[in-house]
Amino acid sequence: MHKYRADIDGLRAVAVSSVVIYHAIPNLVPAGFVGVDIFFVISGFLIGGIIYGDTLDGSFSFANFYARRVRRILPALLAVVLATLLAGLFLLNTHAMKELTSQAFAALFGLSNVYFWDNSDYFATAAVYQPLMMTWSLGIEEQFYVVFPFLMFPLIKLAPRGRIIALLVLIGVSFALSIVAVQRAPVSAFFLLPPRAWELGIGVTLAVMHHEKWIPQASRAVTDLISLVGFALVIASLFLFNHDTSFPGYAVLLPVIGTVMLIHAREGFFNRTLLSWKPVVFVGLISYSWYLWHWPMMAYVRIASDHSHTGGALLSVAAMSFVVAVLSWRYIEQPFRARKLPNIPVLVRYVTVLVAVAAVPVALRLADGVPQRIPHSVVVAEKVRAEGRGTCLLSFDQVRFDESLPCYPEGSRIALLGDSHASAAGVGLEEYAASEGTTLAQFSKSGCAPLLGYSRPQQGSLVYARNCADFVDGAWRQIASDPDIETVFIVGSWPSERDRLFRPVVDEKVLPPVESLEAVDRGLRALVSRLHEANKNVVLVGDVPRFDFNPMERVISDGFVARRFLRDFFGLSYKVKDGWVSPQALMPEYDKVGEIVRRIAEEDERIAYYDLKQVFCEADNCLYEKDGKPIFLDQHHLSAFGSRQVEWSDVEFSSPHMRTPS
Known part of the structure; x- marks a missing residue:
């Protein structure tokens, strides 16, 4: 068994503080x-080291090992899960509550990483609203420690050199899997055990x-140097990367190697000074509780908030969660870890x-999230949410459009091409097409801007960039070859001027990034040109207003007393009146690229232009809900109800070269 090391608790303090901040x-x-x-x-070094030592001297017991694990992990986890579920009853609508019950069940049985792999993305915007997202890493660890003890028995039969070699081979396989997965399946690389196992394995x-x-x-002197490097x-790794870095992949080598060096340099300068300083060590001692409690508290404040920029408030929440973590460590973690009982009764x-x-999340799920607690205004909003924003959206991994789907009716004279914003607008466009005596053929793919020759990777995945380029290329060709289609509406989530992640794609090769201004200007012109060559009308659609708050959640928050309290207590509310909000609630960084779309239309009389922002905004304010129904599902996607508020018949086909669909 390892002798206690204060410096490792100090290293835990660095880790948890970095995560919380x-x-x-x-x-x-x-x-x-x-x-x-x-x-x-750290976990691999401490826990894996204990397993190795106990297995080697014949004292390892599964009952003893798992009894120690449940004493360490379960008390605080159970408390956090129950508290999060209880808070959810006062803060969440039925849809979110049912999601939370699934998260809670997965967290309790060490499967959070699998749940979020299948349902979310750590770096996605929506992830910050998942109250138990932080438990994904516990799933990785618990799955590792289900497998690893069984691996250790055949391992110790080898000579010491063979054990090291065998471990290094397994680490190499896992690391190679991580490198491949981060390009081809980045969400899997992040959440699943096989691409992550090498990080614990290197500690072992x-x-x-x-x-x-x-x-x-x-x-x-050498030890001090190792500690310094x-x-x-470790510190460099905290600042050299960001959420757009392909991660884990090669990037994770930096913090992993740094951690290994610090653990090894037990008597090094930073180990015996900063990392062994009592205040730092104390933070490390409560790191598990702080890691657990900070996230659901932050998530609930975010859920209640109007603002997307909640940093000041969340730092206050971080401090509050620290106090809660101290109490949790003192009155939940410590008593249960100190209690001495035989292993079998403990288990x-x-x-x-x-x-x-x-049974609590199961009961809540069977009760359908307890809808009786939901105010009527929230019920109305939830019905709008349930209707969604269109059904013809291809997912990230889909490329080709299935002509047999109802999204591509035979004889359609109007087509829609774009990304998720196009799919959201499609509900209203379908009704417009019906009023014109025809149907709507929809070509939309999630996260794939309607630009020819340019696409934006997701989490750095070049495979996705190629898939997106293939989709747009295939969509315009299909439209061009269909003699029935006369008019094409191009609708996109036009990017921010700050976005510099678009990449040219030429002959399946993904080239270095360019600015969004260049990508939209060139990619959109190229797409329009191809459609004009096929003698198609083109309507460029200016994007919807981008809100700094979530209109759907604002309507829901207004219905929940607890959410209104949190929102107002932290000063995170925009002033609204009768469904209108001031322009201060909009995100102006999208305007410049939007002007490029408008300019392309104005420079060519063969292109019609329709501005969705002007549909919902006046000079002094923008409409986000009407008759108690949210016009938007989130910050920038129309709800089906909102899509129906658009008068698509107002599109003016003024050029003699164009014709109104008939």
Whole structure:
């Protein structure tokens, strides 16, 4: 068993502080998420080292090992899950409550990473509203420790050198899988155990090498140097990357290597000074509770808030969660860890309590999220949400459009081409097409701007960029070859001028990034040109207003007393009146690119232009709800109800070269 090391608790403090600050204000620590990778290495070193030592001397017991794990993990986790569910009853609508019950059930049984792999994305905007998202890393660890003890028995039958080699081979396989997955399936690379196992494995390997005394004792000067370099690598890793970095992949090497060096340099300068400083060590001692409590508290404040820029408020929440974590550590973690009972009774009791607690989210789910608690205004908003924003949207991994689908009716004279904003507008356009005696053929793919030869990777995935380019190329060709289609509406989520992630795609090759202004100008002109060559009318559609708040959630928050209280307590409310909000609630960084779309239409008389922003905005304010119904599902997607408010018949086909669909 490892002798207690204060410096490792100090390293935990660095990890958890980085994570919490990143979750509050990402710009302060752009890659604070690497704190989780630091935790993985520490866990592998400590827990993996214990398993190795106990297995080697024949004292390892599954009952003893898992009894220690449940004492360490479950008490605080059970408390957080129950508190989060209870708060959800006062803060969440039925849809979100049902999602939370699934998150809670997955968290209790160590499957959070699998749940979020299938349902979310850590770096996606929506992730910050998932109250139990932080439990994904616990899933990784618990799955690792289900598998690893069984691996250790055949491993110790090898000679010491063979054990190290075998571990290094397994680490290499896992790391290689991570490198491949981060390009081809980035969400899998982030959430699933196989691409992550090497991070815990490298900690285990260091522990084995220490146990076998494979690393000679270094001088104080060398140890200080190792400590200095390790600390520098860890700190650098917190600032050199951000949410757009392909992660984990190669980037994670920096914090992992830095952590390994710091763990190894036990008596190094930073280890014996900063990392062993009592206030820092104390933060490390409560790091598990702080990690658990900070996220749901932040998520609920975000859910209640109008503002997307909640940094100041979330720093206050971080401080509050620290106090809660201290209490949790003192009155939940410590008593249960100190209690001495035989292993089998401990396991039986914890399993019984676990099943009892797991029955709570199951009961809430069976009760359909307890809809009786929902105010009428929220019920109305939820019906709008349930209707969604169109059904003809291809997912990220789909490329080709299935002509057999109802999204491509035979004989359609009007077509829609674009991304998720196009799909959202499609509900109203379908009704417009019907009023013109025809149907609507829809070509829309999530996150894929209607630009020819340019696309934006998701999480750095070049495969996605190629898929997007293939989709747009295939869509315009299909439209051009269909003699029935006369008019094409091009609707896109036009990017911010700050966006510099678009990449040219030429002959399946993804080239270096260009600015969004260039991508939209060239890519949109190229697409329009191809459609004109096919003798199609083109209507360019200016984007909807981009709100700095979520109109759907604002309407829902107005119905919940607890949410209104949180929103107003933290000063995170925009002033609204009769469904209108002031322009201060809009995001102006999208205007410049939007002007490019308008200019392209104005320069060519063969192009009609229709501005969705003008539909919903006047000089002094913008409409976000009408008759208690949200016009938008989120900050920038029309609801089906909102889509029906658009008068598409107002499009003016003024050029003699164009004709109104008939």
